[in-house]
Amino acid sequence: MNGLGCSVLNFVKSLTLGQKAITLLVVDLVLIPLALIVTFALQPIPVSPGETIALILPILPYLLAASALVAFWLGIPYIRLNAYEARAVGKTAQYAAANGLIALVLSKIAGLGLTTGLYVIFAGCFFLFSAASRVVMLQILTAIYRRDEGHTRVMIYGAGTTGTQLVSALNAHKTIYPVAFVDDNAALHGLTVAGLPVHSPVRIRELVRDKQIDRVLLAVPSLSQPKQAQLARRLQKLGLEVQALPSFSQLIGEEELVDKLKPVESHTFLGRQQVCTELERGCESYADRVVLISGAGGSIGSELCRQVLACRPAKLVLYELNELALYNVDMELRSLAEVTGTELVPVLGSVTDPRQVRGVLAEHKVQVVLHAAAYKHVPLVEANPLAGLANNVFGTQTLAREAAEYGIERFILISSDKAVRPTNVMGASKRLAELVIQDLETRYTGTVFTMVRFGNVLGSSGSVVPLFQEQIRRGGPVTVTDPKVTRYFMTVQEAVRLVLTAGSMARGGEVFVLDMGAPVPIVQLARQVIESAGYTVRDDATPDGDIEIVFTGLRPGEKMFEELTITDDHIGTRHPKLFCAREQSLSEIEIAGILRSLRQAVASGDPDAGRAVITRWVEGYVPGVKSVPL
Structure with a gap:
């Protein structure tokens, strides 16, 4: 200068x-x-x-x-x-x-x-x-x-009303210098609008090089958000900073900026009537008692805390390994606990630590345990099998054994439909946890041990609906593993009501399952999530749609279909949507041998040895199998 x-x-x-x-x-x-x-x-x-x-x-x-x-x-x-x-x-x-x-x-x-x-x-x-x-x-x-201050050279994508108004605003800006328009409308190519030339999008790379453009401003509010996100990603690959302008109606507040991506109620994707009031029984088993919930900071654990608080327990112990998750759930529940008169006790620790578990049970005189702590994400556990087995199997065994030794009234294990003839380590670890609970039920008569087997919980952390919504927010594509894959679904509220109701009616050793209707095709669910966000699916029938569905293939350990029970021998309960199954268990000696072999595998850091244990003892598990049709 x-x-x-x-x-x-x-x-x-x-x-x-x-x-x-x-x-x-x-x-x-x-x-x-x-x-x-x-x-x-x-x-x-x-x-x-x-x-x-x-x-x-x-x-x-x-x-x-x-x-x-x-x-x-x-x-x-x-x-x-x-x-x-x-x-x-x-x-x-x-x-x-x-x-x-x-x-x-x-x-x-x-x-x-x-x-x-x-x-x-x-x-x-x-x-x-x-x-x-x-x-x-x-x-x-x-x-x-x-x-003096340097300036940012910008190209404006969209030579309509929004774009021309933007140029007027930027002309007075100290550091931002508009240099050209780009517009999809061929009738505008070669014209000068608001003092700037209008070019075709095919010339973007050339314009970036010749005019030394630093940033692109998307002034096309009429374009759907997914298409704007797709356009932004293409421009970002050229090394450009990309920013989008809202429409005039959004600026004056007539239209919410993220209205189309607001959370959608999970039950809208169930494909069946949500089970609500029928599962509200069972509070008598938790009222005026000391209840411990492991994994209290997770999506299932935190909902358990909310619904248990509604039963007015005397004390609620929040047992959680993750510090931030424990802090969040404790802060959320404080006001609820004041209303119900419940003492809230946050405990930071691991269920695999027998000394700490024993101390917590004794100090707070726990009477009921709801065990929701587990590693549940199939691909992560598949990639880290020893960590998954140690947490899900030994954590369950430690907490349940110490609870039985202390003499608590009830122990309810949160299990998964992936435990039925599993093709992944996570499902196999949950099946072993079920076998451990069945074994303890035969050896400790003072405690009622039972299990509740979930389907996929809509809206829980890592579940498919939040994943789809995040992919839509980024402009797609939405990824589905296979066009034929199906899953059973339930809402987190249904899942928790199932736990509380089943826990209250348990006599010991049962596996409780909710009647979840027909399984839902995942590709159908993906379409529903896209359409619920206000967009259309881009496929051969609608090539101008907003979001594409891409099939990626089954991941290691992932099944094409899920099952709810190992046998077809279902026993009805007093609740019409709740049934239980008596499934074959292993002997005390066999369970002891399984746990000993697993400990050796974990101690030696040998994942193949861990897989060998579950291959021998978990019905249906075969390493490397990706899909097992019903």
């Missing part, structure tokens, strides 16, 4: 608001005699500048003083240069008309004998000069600012 520009910029920055107003006023006052000179020069018999000054000199001081007063009255000096738009131009017109009227009155008083038309021309000349001076000063200062 040259020295003159730097000096001008430093001078402008040093001015106070009042000083800037005086400067603009001085410019306007200087323009008054200039406008008078031009006015007389336009007459049929031109008058020289010297003659003009001599002619108007008697009224000029009074004209300048009156003009200054009118300028302050109209607020002309306080109009910022970068805010000089239609309303400010209107004020300048009023100011010019007032100056013409003042000059006319003063000339009549002074007896100058000039025609009225001359003052109309004077007012017009002054208006043009004053407005033009603002525009010129703004351009000069903008150029100086940009050179």
Whole structure:
């Protein structure tokens, strides 16, 4: 930047608001005699500048003083240069008309004998000069600012109303410099809109290189959000920063910016009637008791806490390994616990630690345990089999054994339909946990041990619906493993009601399952989530749709179909939507052998040895099998 520009910029920055107003006023006052000179020069018999000054000199001081007063009255000096738009131009017109009227009155008083038309021309000349001076000063200062501070060269995608208004706004910006439009409308290509050339999108790469563009502003609010996200990703691959503008209706609040992506109630994707009031029984087993919930910070555990609190237990122990999850659930439940009169106890720890488990049970005199702590994400456990087996099997065994030794009333294990003839380590670990609970049920008569087997819980962490919604938020595609894959689904509220109701009616050793209706095709669920967000599926039938569904293939350990029970021997309960199954268990010696072999595998860090154990003892598990049709 040259020295003159730097000096001008430093001078402008040093001015106070009042000083800037005086400067603009001085410019306007200087323009008054200039406008008078031009006015007389336009007459049929031109008058020289010297003659003009001599002619108007008697009224000029009074004209300048009156003009200054009118300028302050109209607020002309306080109009910022970068805010000089239609309303400010209107004020300048009023100011010019007032100056013409003042000059006319003063000339009549002074007896100058000039025609009225001359003052109309004077007012017009002054208006043009004053407005033009603002525009010129703004351009000069903008150029100086940009050179001093550096500027971002932007390309605007969309030459419609939003795009042209954006150019008007950016022209006064100190550091952002619009250089070109890009628009899909071929009729606009080659035209100049708002002072900028309009190009075809096929020239974007060339424009970025030739015009040194740093950023692209998407001014196409009519384009759906997924398509904007897809467009943004393509532009970002060129190394560009991409920003999107909301529509006018969004800016004024008539349309929520994320309205189409607001959370959708999970039960809308069930494909069946949600089970609600029927599962609200069972509070008598938890009222006025000390209840411990392991995994209390998870999606299932936290909902268990909420519904157990509604039963008014005397004390609720929140047992959680994750510090942040424990903090969040504890903070959420504090106000609820005050209403129910329940003592809330957050405990940070692992269910695999027998000393801590024993101490917590004894210190708080726990009477009921709801065991929801587990590693449940199939791909992660498949990639980390020993961690999954240690947490899900040994954690269950430690907590359940210590609970039985202490003599609690009830122990309810949260299991999964993936435990039935599993083809993944996570499902196999849950099946081993079930076998451990069945074994303890035969050896400890003072405690009722039972299991509740879930289907997939809609809306829980890592579940498919939040994944689909996040993919939609990014513009797609939505990924589905296989067009034939199906799953049983339930809401988190249904799942928790199932636990509480089953726990209250358990006699020991049962596996409780909710009647979840027919399994849901995942591709159908993906379509529902896309359409519930207000978008359309892009496929062969609708090539202009918003979101594409892509099939990625089954992941290691993933089944094509899920089952709910190992046998078809279902036993009804007093609840019409709840049934239980008596499934074959292993002997105490066999369970001891399984646990011993698993400990050796974990201690030696040998995942193959761990898989060998579950291959031998878990019915249906075969390492490497990806799908097992029903």
